[in-house]
Amino acid sequence: MIPSPQEWRPNGIQDLEPAAWEALRAGTASVTAGPGAGKSEFLAQRAGYLLETGICRPPQQILAISFKRAAATNLRDRVKQRLPEYAHRFTSMTFDAFTKSIVDRFRGLLPSEWTLGAGYKIAFSTKREVEGFLADVAGGLDQESAQAVYALSADTFLPNVLGATELSAVPSEQPAPTSASEFAVQEWWNRNYLHAEAPVVDFVMLNRLADLIIRTSPQLQRALRATYPFVFVDEFQDTTYAQYSFLKTVFAHEGTTVTAVGDRKQRIMGWAGALGDAFAQFEADFAAEPFAFTSNFRSTQQLVDLQHRFAIRLDPDSPPQRSRVEPPVGETPVAVWSFPTAEREADAIAAWIATDMEGTGRQPSDYALIARQKVVELEPDLTRALSAAGLRLRNDDAQVGDIRLQDLLTDDLVRLLLGILALAVNRGGQPQIWREVTSLLSRVSPGASVREVGTQVEDDLTDYLQDLRRWLAATPLDDNSGIDLSEEIAASLTNQLTDFVRVEAAGHKRLFGDRPEDLTVTLEAFRTRLAQTLLRVDSWSEVAGVFFDEDAVPLLTVHRSKGLEYHTVFFIGLDSDQWWAHARNTLESTMTFFVGVSRAAERLIFTQCDQRGAPAPLGELYQDLRDAGVPLVRFD
Numbered sequence: 001m002i003p004s005p006q007e008w009r010p011n012g013i014q015d016l017e018p019a020a021w022e023a024l025r026a027g028t029a030s031v032t033a034g035p036g037a038g039k040s041e042f043l044a045q046r047a048g049y050l051l052e053t054g055i056c057r058p059p060q061q062i063l064a065i066s067f068k069r070a071a072a073t074n075l076r077d078r079v080k081q082r083l084p085e086y087a088h089r090f091t092s093m094t095f096d097a098f099t100k101s102i103v104d105r106f107r108g109l110l111p112s113e114w115t116l117g118a119g120y121k122i123a124f125s126t127k128r129e130v131e132g133f134l135a136d137v138a139g140g141l142d143q144e145s146a147q148a149v150y151a152l153s154a155d156t157f158l159p160n161v162l163g164a165t166e167l168s169a170v171p172s173e174q175p176a177p178t179s180a181s182e183f184a185v186q187e188w189w190n191r192n193y194l195h196a197e198a199p200v201v202d203f204v205m206l207n208r209l210a211d212l213i214i215r216t217s218p219q220l221q222r223a224l225r226a227t228y229p230f231v232f233v234d235e236f237q238d239t240t241y242a243q244y245s246f247l248k249t250v251f252a253h254e255g256t257t258v259t260a261v262g263d264r265k266q267r268i269m270g271w272a273g274a275l276g277d278a279f280a281q282f283e284a285d286f287a288a289e290p291f292a293f294t295s296n297f298r299s300t301q302q303l304v305d306l307q308h309r310f311a312i313r314l315d316p317d318s319p320p321q322r323s324r325v326e327p328p329v330g331e332t333p334v335a336v337w338s339f340p341t342a343e344r345e346a347d348a349i350a351a352w353i354a355t356d357m358e359g360t361g362r363q364p365s366d367y368a369l370i371a372r373q374k375v376v377e378l379e380p381d382l383t384r385a386l387s388a389a390g391l392r393l394r395n396d397d398a399q400v401g402d403i404r405l406q407d408l409l410t411d412d413l414v415r416l417l418l419g420i421l422a423l424a425v426n427r428g429g430q431p432q433i434w435r436e437v438t439s440l441l442s443r444v445s446p447g448a449s450v451r452e453v454g455t456q457v458e459d460d461l462t463d464y465l466q467d468l469r470r471w472l473a474a475t476p477l478d479d480n481s482g483i484d485l486s487e488e489i490a491a492s493l494t495n496q497l498t499d500f501v502r503v504e505a506a507g508h509k510r511l512f513g514d515r516p517e518d519l520t521v522t523l524e525a526f527r528t529r530l531a532q533t534l535l536r537v538d539s540w541s542e543v544a545g546v547f548f549d550e551d552a553v554p555l556l557t558v559h560r561s562k563g564l565e566y567h568t569v570f571f572i573g574l575d576s577d578q579w580w581a582h583a584r585n586t587l588e589s590t591m592t593f594f595v596g597v598s599r600a601a602e603r604l605i606f607t608q609c610d611q612r613g614a615p616a617p618l619g620e621l622y623q624d625l626r627d628a629g630v631p632l633v634r635f636d
């Protein structure tokens, strides 16, 4: 039975707050709300509403755009969990992955002067390279124009200037530039793309190319709008100039309903070119109806009250939030711990987590160690101390090949490959993994009907699992020969799995294309991580668990923690080593602090250690903690 819009009820949660009900049923809308207000949850519920009532009718899809892969995966998982039968009509990807997929799939539509080959290179220009470029451009100009080019900032040139400039379909016929910035933008494209032997592009450039492809192809515009009549954008406060203008090109049209959610106080991508107030622009350009939510479903009232002290530093009109969480009895939810050394700090954190787990049955993933920056420097002490307490640390910021561990572990293809391995190793009892693997494989199998494809996929998978089991049995991991074969075994297994999944096939590439970097980068990182994993296990049954390190306490930067939540957060390093730049850009730094603080559901422990300096740079924020009566505990 298809519920009517009036009959429809939320999935997996009791209810929504009144403003959320209104926004759920609205057209194009902007939703602003504080941390833990259920913005991402609201998007998952709105997906349910649109799909279950048939307002979004097959084969139409919902396109959800996030900024970080973890957020995109998180939203996709929520929808999968709540609405398994509709999950294939909910496309959740990062902005960069979406624009890159447009370029990869439709680069044939680029106007002739912009032709781009398949093997183009992705690169990230450093500040120094941009500086060098601007100096070089200025060198060929008269004094007045040169000064105007020098006045451009190397930090913001790409995201704010190049990113905000539309490409002309026929650059050779473009009128002469009328300003220094127009000239510099044209030169950038000339040198790195139009007149370059092998074009090199970064994500801002890919975005501009995707924008050009769509602007100049009415057919593609129609196709995209027909496929995605409903578009969601999460963390909208972090939208860059380029992304915003792309959204406008593609979706600011009748027939597309856009829902943008976010929190102005959590804008921590200013350095990467986020718009000053993306919501105000959106409301004006898209005629969006504004909504604000005021509940907090994550944190206890005591933590919400503390967060509010920081919220009003960012926006004095910020409304207080009401916690919907029952507070636990008899606990100290907030404290500042102060230590002489980092070693002592790590020991205290590790011992405390071990004792808390023992007393409560909580899992390592209920805790998080969050720091402003430099987590690599914090890692050794914490790894040692946790290991002495019988626990493991997982540095989500660690580099694996060319990507970060968090991005690798939340990648769809990686999850599929390990899902297949888990099915081969543990017979039966894994219906959820079986469903996930077969549903992903079915989506790309050519075939007559969904049912036929389904059985074919199941048969192929069953056959393949038998082969794989034989290979695993012939490749034991407890070999005592003293020869390290982990690299060879990892390479061989990666090849077999990717052959079976036919990763290189065109259709599959599209399915697995929801990552910003190339497939080869992901597979290389997968192989590297697999080889590292094999060194730590004695049997195949342990591989998937150790690969994901689910039984480890995560260590991550505030930026990586965005959108995530934990029972207990240790906010490490209220000291000058971590916050030395606070005074330079106090607004953005305070927003970063606010994001970190608001990840905690029930307990928040700040740490400071003399070895890394005094809390002086945080000034007013530290004072807020004192004013709130947060106890200071000194460990000597």
Ligand SMILES: Nc1ncnc2c1ncn2[C@@H]1O[C@H](COP(=O)(O)OP(=O)(O)OP(=O)(O)O)[C@@H](O)[C@H]1O
Residues within 6 Å of the ligand: 013, 014, 015, 016, 017, 033, 034, 035, 036, 037, 038, 039, 040, 041, 042, 263, 266, 297, 298, 562, 563, 564, 565, 598
């Ligand atoms: N209506 C609701 N009823 C019960 N629980 C909810 C509701 N909305 C959200 N939650 C829960 O509250 C928590 C926070 O929700 P969510 O992550 O969607 O918040 P958010 O506004 O996106 O937060 P942030 O901006 O901090 O990332 C999640 O555990 C979510 O499942």
